[in-house]
Amino acid sequence: MENNKNDILVEVKNLKKYFFKNKGIIKKHYEITKAVDDVSFYIRKGETFGLVGESGCGKSTTGRTVLRLYEPTAGQILYNGVDIAGMNREQLMPYRKKMQMIFQDPYASLNARMTVADIIGEPMEIHNLAHGKERQEKIFELLDTVGLNKDHAARYPHEFSGGQRQRIGIARSLAVDPEFIICDEPISALDVSIQAQVVNMLEDLQEQRGLTYLFIAHDLSMVKHISDRVGVMYLGSLVEVASSKELYRNPVHPYTQALLSSIPIPDPDIAEASQRIVLEGDVPSPVNPPSGCKFRTRCKYASERCKEEDPQLRDIGGEHFVACHLLDK
Amino acid sequence: MSDKLLEVKDLRTSFFTHLGEVKAIRGISFDVEKGESIGIVGESGSGKSVTSLSIMKLLLYPGKIVGGEILFNGEDLVNKTNKDMMAIRGNEIAMIFQDPMTSLNPVYTIGDQIAEAIMKHQKLSRKEAHERALEMLKLVNIPDPEKRIHNFPHEFSGGMRQRAMIAIALSCQPQLLIADEPTTALDVTIQAQILDLMKSLNAKLDTSTMLITHDLGVVADVCSRVVVMYGGLIMEKGSIRDIYYEPRHPYTMGLLKSIPKVASDEKQRLIPIPGTPPDLLNPPTGCPFYARCEYAMRICNTQQPPYFKSEDGKHESMCWLLHPDAPKNEKYELLKGGVKIGK
Numbered sequence: 001m002e003n004n005k006n007d008i009l010v011e012v013k014n015l016k017k018y019f020f021k022n023k024g025i026i027k028k029h030y031e032i033t034k035a036v037d038d039v040s041f042y043i044r045k046g047e048t049f050g051l052v053g054e055s056g057c058g059k060s061t062t063g064r065t066v067l068r069l070y071e072p073t074a075g076q077i078l079y080n081g082v083d084i085a086g087m088n089r090e091q092l093m094p095y096r097k098k099m100q101m102i103f104q105d106p107y108a109s110l111n112a113r114m115t116v117a118d119i120i121g122e123p124m125e126i127h128n129l130a131h132g133k134e135r136q137e138k139i140f141e142l143l144d145t146v147g148l149n150k151d152h153a154a155r156y157p158h159e160f161s162g163g164q165r166q167r168i169g170i171a172r173s174l175a176v177d178p179e180f181i182i183c184d185e186p187i188s189a190l191d192v193s194i195q196a197q198v199v200n201m202l203e204d205l206q207e208q209r210g211l212t213y214l215f216i217a218h219d220l221s222m223v224k225h226i227s228d229r230v231g232v233m234y235l236g237s238l239v240e241v242a243s244s245k246e247l248y249r250n251p252v253h254p255y256t257q258a259l260l261s262s263i264p265i266p267d268p269d270i271a272e273a274s275q276r277i278v279l280e281g282d283v284p285s286p287v288n289p290p291s292g293c294k295f296r297t298r299c300k301y302a303s304e305r306c307k308e309e310d311p312q313l314r315d316i317g318g319e320h321f322v323a324c325h326l327l328d329k
Numbered sequence: 330m331s332d333k334l335l336e337v338k339d340l341r342t343s344f345f346t347h348l349g350e351v352k353a354i355r356g357i358s359f360d361v362e363k364g365e366s367i368g369i370v371g372e373s374g375s376g377k378s379v380t381s382l383s384i385m386k387l388l389l390y391p392g393k394i395v396g397g398e399i400l401f402n403g404e405d406l407v408n409k410t411n412k413d414m415m416a417i418r419g420n421e422i423a424m425i426f427q428d429p430m431t432s433l434n435p436v437y438t439i440g441d442q443i444a445e446a447i448m449k450h451q452k453l454s455r456k457e458a459h460e461r462a463l464e465m466l467k468l469v470n471i472p473d474p475e476k477r478i479h480n481f482p483h484e485f486s487g488g489m490r491q492r493a494m495i496a497i498a499l500s501c502q503p504q505l506l507i508a509d510e511p512t513t514a515l516d517v518t519i520q521a522q523i524l525d526l527m528k529s530l531n532a533k534l535d536t537s538t539m540l541i542t543h544d545l546g547v548v549a550d551v552c553s554r555v556v557v558m559y560g561g562l563i564m565e566k567g568s569i570r571d572i573y574y575e576p577r578h579p580y581t582m583g584l585l586k587s588i589p590k591v592a593s594d595e596k597q598r599l600i601p602i603p604g605t606p607p608d609l610l611n612p613p614t615g616c617p618f619y620a621r622c623e624y625a626m627r628i629c630n631t632q633q634p635p636y637f638k639s640e641d642g643k644h645e646s647m648c649w650l651l652h653p654d655a656p657k658n659e660k661y662e663l664l665k666g667g668v669k670i671g672k
Contacts, residue, residue, distance in 0.1 A: 054519075161605055191606075195601075196600065196602070200598065200601055224589065224591055225589035248591065259517060259518060261521075262517045263546065264549065265549065265550075266545035266588060268573050271546075271549045276525070278518075278525055279521075282486040282487075283516075
């Protein structure tokens with residue numbers, strides 16, 4: 001980690017994001033939701049870092065906090081070595097241009113009252129890039145990049161299918177020539193045959209433009225396909241980080257093992273032969289997470305120590321990080 | 330004949346909107362045998378959910394069955410009155426919906442909702458029905474059922490609500506259970522729990538299951554036969570091994586190629602199906618997959634292909650390429666039976 005510091009684009013250190021909700025009627029009494037609780041990871045230039053986990057594990061919150069769409073409660077977000085966690089609006093402006101986001105729901109993330117050209121042009125407007133004819137050209141070029149054509153520019157989002165809308169969202173994120181894009185479940189709302197189209201396009205764009213992705217998804221097979229390295233989250237914490245090959249071949253954390261074995265594999269023979277690890281119960285509430293290791297309530301190996309001590313992420317060799325007390329045995 | 334529970338023959342369902350007739354289902358035929366699990370796979374708009382609503386006769390205005398037969402135990406459901414259907418729905422054919430958050434009534438307790446179905450169809454007292462409801466909750470593995478029976482839906486998690494839905498659906502021991510995307514709204518680990526439960530209950534209660542989903546992985550896990558739908562028609566149907574190991578329709582092949590392979594180590598590029606599904610307001614006269622098919626011939630555009638059966642007659646595919654006179658397409662021949670996935 002230390003020796004190749006230069007090619008690290010984004011580094012997140014001990015990031016925390018708590019949500020406070022006033023539950024008091026007369027006196028203030030806050031209920032704290034620890035959506036992201038002490039998360040650290042780094043992303044190299046040009047790589048895709050996947051973040052997986054079940055709903056409510058804090059993966060989307062992590063993504064949004066890295067972009068400063070949410071104010072971090074604590075921790076550092078280093079972009080090219082510069083901490084952006086404490087920056088004000090003005091200081092942040094140049095970084096906003098470098099970091100963009102593709103949202104999950106292509107139906108909700110496009111303004112229904114704006115034409116496609118306005119939607120794609122808006123980031124350029126804000127960052128004062130390309131004017132008049134030049135902007136028009138750029139918009140057409142972007143539409144072409146994402147597989148739409150010029151005629152689409154004057155239309156409104158409702159005239160497009162889900163896959164096409166997601167393409168518009170991607171074109172918008174590319175409008176300011178970013179270096180780093182956070183893809184927050186970009187394909188979850190799409191049909192299987194359309195998913196592959198969008199994933200391939202994301203891969204092509206990465207190659208052409210040297211983009212770095214943070215890819216957030218709950219579809220483990222797609223994350224494995226697109227990511228170079230993957231982080232697994234559970235209740236606000238990272239439990240395992242490894243290269244995607246290593247993670248799928250040799251999962252160490254009991255949660256990762258269970259998660260991987262629950263992927264339904266579209267192959268009858270394998271489905272029949274595989275022994276699925278079925279976890280008992282549900283994910284506990286992040287308002288009142290279990291003490292120590294957060295996974296212990298569903299872990300079949302849990303011991304006394306897991307109750308008392310919160311396991312820390314550590315390298316077990318080859319950039320494979322795991323947070324589990326079982327490693328000591 | 331005797332072992333066929335449900336027979337759908339040339340079913341056609343349309344929605345009469347102000348834009349015109351949307352032909353959601355354009356003539357589909359399949360059957361469900363007693364005790365088996367059949368999967369219906371398709372993308373959004375392929376007509377898979379409309380199929381299930383047609384069987385339950387739950388189509389809302391402007392939807393209407395415009396042709397065909399739905400034989401349940403030999404009786405045609407299409408001509409049944411709503412009153413007759415009330416006796417069948419929930420009692421002989423039950424349904425689980427996609428979204429467990431919205432399909433339970435928030436102002437009644439879970440116990441009341443299970444008991445409602447039981448009291449409606451079986452002449453049991455309130456007390457007996459509640460006892461039955463408790464048994465059902467135990468059957469679907471809800472922890473602490475004596476307490477949970479008095480809970481309201483908002484006190485249940487997503488996975489538990491889906492379990493409660495299954496309990497309601499199975500409370501009258503239906504012969505056919507239609508599950509419309511039962512795990513789509515759930516997380517993978519919870520999905521695994523629900524699929525396990527459905528499989529074990531299927532074996533225990535001898536209920537036939539019709540599983541409607543877009544997830545080919547879920548089907549491979551639960552079902553023994555698969556029906557692949559596209560553009561309101563059945564493209565291909567056969568045993569699970571036929572469809573996954575020897576697909577003969579280019580659409581099925583395309584679907585299988587467009588999903589990533591978890592088990593393989595090397596990074597392969599996905600092969601997407603280009604284009605978008607057809608508009609059912611003006612459905613194509615020929616094969617609905619014509620515009621997206623890489624092997625399309627001239628006839629595919631003008632004439633809807635018939636079903637070509639395999640030697641044992643169990644694997645049927647709607648594609649002109651299987652016609653004995655069709656020109657041999659090398660690439661297609663190579664792929665036929667050659668799409669190995671997950672390996």
